Amino acid sequence: MDCRTGSLNLPNLLTLGRIACIPLLVSFLFFDGRGSSFGAALIFSLAAITDWLDGYLARKWQVVTVLGKFLDPLADKLIVMAALIMLIPLGRVPAWAVFVILAREIIITGLRSIAATEGIVIAASNLGKYKTILQMVAIIGLLLHYDYYWFFGMRYEWLHVSMHRIGLVYFYLALALTLWSGIDYLVKFFRVINR
Template sequence: MAAKKVAARRPLKDELVNLPNLITYLRILVIPVFLWFVWRGDPFSSFVAAVLFTFAAISDMVDGWLARRMNLVSVVGKLMDPLADKLIVTAALVMLAQMGRIEAWLVIVILSRELIVSGLRQIAIGEGLVIAAGQGGKWKTALQLTGIIGVLVHYTYPIDLLVVSAYPFDFQLIGEWILVVSLAPSILSALRYFADFLAAVAQKERASQAGARRDAA
C-alpha cells in the first residue's frame, strides 16, 4: 500500500501574512474604533458601530471561505479566527451592558456558555477527540450576531414594509428579544456538546481497554 502523502506545513512567516489571516487581523484592529462609536451613543455613531460589527461578522465568513478556497488553512488562522470573533462579541456585549442597553445577567449567561464550551473543546483537542459542531451552535451564533446588531443600532426608525405607511421599527427592543431567544439554542447546544464530549471520552476509554485486553491475550 502506498504511503499517504502528508502536506508540508508552510513556514510560519507565510502563515502570518496570508490573505485570510490579514483579514482576521483587520477584524481585531477595528475593535477600538468600533467601541469608540458604541460609546458615543448618538444615532449616527450607533449606526456606524452596527455597520462595523456587521463588517466583522461578514469578514469572518469571508476569511474562512478564502482559506479553504486558496488552500491557506493554517495553525495561525485556526487560533486567531475564533479569538477575533470572541474578542469583538465580548467587547460589544460588555460595552452595551455598561451603557445599560442590555441586562448584565444576559451577558454573563452568554459569555459563561462560551467559556465552558471553549474549555471543553480545548480538553477534547488535548485528548485527541474530534467533536463536530452541531446545528444549534450555528443558530446560536446567527441569533446572537443579529441581536447585537439590533441593540447597536438602538434607535427606532420607520421601516417601509410594503404597507400603506412606514412601521416604527424599535431596533433596541427587537435586538434584546433576539438575544433572549438566542439563549435557547445556546444552552441546548452547550448541553449537546457536553453530552458528545462524555460519549467521546467513554468511547476512547472502551477502545483503550479493548486494546489492553488484546495485548494481554
C-alpha cells in the first residue's frame, strides 16, 4: 500500500498518532515530579513535531484529504486542551485562562460549522497559526516546569533556568494572541455572513 494515497495516508496516520498520544500524555500528568514532567514534555514535543510534519507531507505529496482537514485541527485542539486541563490541578496554569482558551476554540469551531453549512469557507489566518505555535512552546515550558542548570548538571546560579517562568511568559503571549485571533475571526465571520 502506498503511504501517499487514500484516507489513511502517512500525514493522516501521523495526525492519528498525535491523537493516540493524548492518553499517554495525560497518564504522565497524573503524577507530579521531574521524571513524569519530562516524559510529558517529550510526548508533547513529539506530537508538536508531527503537527508540522503531517502538514508538510500533505502539501508536498498533494494528498490533502477531507479526513485530514477534519483531523488535523481536531488533534491540535485535543492535545493542547488535554495538556492545559491537566496542568490546572498541578498549579502550573490559572484555570480562568484555560477556560478563555477553551471557550475561544469552541466558539470559533461552532462559527466555522455554521459558515460551512452556508457553503462559506473562512480561511485560517496567520494569527491562528502563530497562536498554536506559541501555545505549544508555552506548554512544553510548563510541562518541564522545574528549574534547570544547563551546564552538565553543575549548579551555577547564572546558568539557572526556570522553565515554569519561561512557559508562563509564552502562555500569556499565547493567551493574548488567542483573544486577538478570536476577535479577528469573529469580525471576518460577521463580515462574510452579512454579505
